[in-house]
Amino acid sequence: AKSEGRGTYRFFEARLGMQVRDRRMLEHDLRHAVARGEMQLVYQPQTDVQSGAVLGFEVLLRWHHSDRGAVPPSLFIPIAEESGAILQIGEWVLREACREAATWTNPLSVAVNVSAVQVHASHFVQLVHEVLFQTGLKPERLEIEITETALIRDPGRAQSTLRQLKALGLRIAMDDFGTGYSSLSNLRTYPFDKIKIDGSFVRSVDENEQTKAIVRSVLGLGRGLGLPVLAEGVETEAELAFLMSESCQSAQGYLMGKPAPIDQFSAHTTGVNAA
Numbered sequence: 001a002k003s004e005g006r007g008t009y010r011f012f013e014a015r016l017g018m019q020v021r022d023r024r025m026l027e028h029d030l031r032h033a034v035a036r037g038e039m040q041l042v043y044q045p046q047t048d049v050q051s052g053a054v055l056g057f058e059v060l061l062r063w064h065h066s067d068r069g070a071v072p073p074s075l076f077i078p079i080a081e082e083s084g085a086i087l088q089i090g091e092w093v094l095r096e097a098c099r100e101a102a103t104w105t106n107p108l109s110v111a112v113n114v115s116a117v118q119v120h121a122s123h124f125v126q127l128v129h130e131v132l133f134q135t136g137l138k139p140e141r142l143e144i145e146i147t148e149t150a151l152i153r154d155p156g157r158a159q160s161t162l163r164q165l166k167a168l169g170l171r172i173a174m175d176d177f178g179t180g181y182s183s184l185s186n187l188r189t190y191p192f193d194k195i196k197i198d199g200s201f202v203r204s205v206d207e208n209e210q211t212k213a214i215v216r217s218v219l220g221l222g223r224g225l226g227l228p229v230l231a232e233g234v235e236t237e238a239e240l241a242f243l244m245s246e247s248c249q250s251a252q253g254y255l256m257g258k259p260a261p262i263d264q265f266s267a268h269t270t271g272v273n274a275a
């Protein structure tokens with residue numbers, strides 16, 4: 001048992017060493033990824049549950065590393081946040097997304113994920129203001145998605161930043177609702193315009209009574225607070241049918257469309273038939 005333990009330790013140490021080296025390399029490469037043209041934005045439709053109409057798109061970042069290939073956001077976003085590279089990358093995402101959305105003849109909304117590091121950085125509000133001005137995108141077409149865990153670092157500062165952002169005319173969605181903590185008090189503390197129920201709830205809503213009850217409660221909460229609710233991660237007709245029967249406002253998921261380069265959605269972004 002003793003030798004086995006030591007072996008395990010050595011194995012662990014080696015693996016840890018690899019991970020640290022790997023991480024450092026990713027951290028280094030992330031700093032140059034935008035300049036090297038390795039970053040790309042994909043868009044996922046957000047639809048009206050009752051009518052099926054496309055309301056807008058969430059922007060999701062993709063990193064095509066020169067020798068590793070696709071690196072998932074779940075891996076590189078936390079590294080970018082810890083190293084601070086997210087400031088530069090996030091600015092690029094915001095600028096690109098607004099510039100793109102400003103070209104659509106349909107005035108659909110564009111939802112951009114913003115990390116805690118960005119929210120807490122000085123001049124973030126000024127940056128958003130500048131990007132809106134430079135791209136000419138109407139502020140009411142921009143939505144910013146923030147997870148509640150992003151806000152707890154400095155609640156006072158976060159609150160003030162969100163208020164200033166709203167004063168610019170954009171909307172703020174609480175992302176991954178239900179997975180963080182003190183969700184309820186956060187809804188009271190911060191000026192959210194929308195709740196996004198996390199996909200982990202939505203994906204078992206057709207099989208599990210407890211999940212059904214949770215999703216119903218969130219929808220009731222949204223109604224009570226006057227906040228529209230978007231259900232994320234909708235993959236099946238059964239899930240969508242449940243959301244429809246419970247009067248959920250909007251939805252997003254592989255069923256309605258996987259994240260893809262914007263030209264795949266040109267039928268929605270061009271034309272003037274949208275409200």
Ligand code: C2E
Nearest residue numbers: 060061073074077093113114115233234235253254255259
């Ligand atoms: P998120 O904001 O919750 O984004 C939704 C994630 O669910 C995306 O994963 C999307 O591809 C995936 N998804 C959408 N529909 C379905 C579905 O029906 N089923 C399943 N299983 N998954 C679905 P993705 O693109 O890998 O992004 C993961 C996370 O990385 C995002 O979670 C977000 O937190 C972060 N992220 C992505 N792009 C950005 C960005 O530009 N900035 C920041 N700060 N974070 C980003």
Ligand code: CA
Nearest residue numbers: 058113145175
């Ligand atoms: Ca999101």
Ligand code: CA
Nearest residue numbers: 175176196232
């Ligand atoms: Ca989410």
Ligand code: CA
Nearest residue numbers: 203204205206
């Ligand atoms: Ca399911």
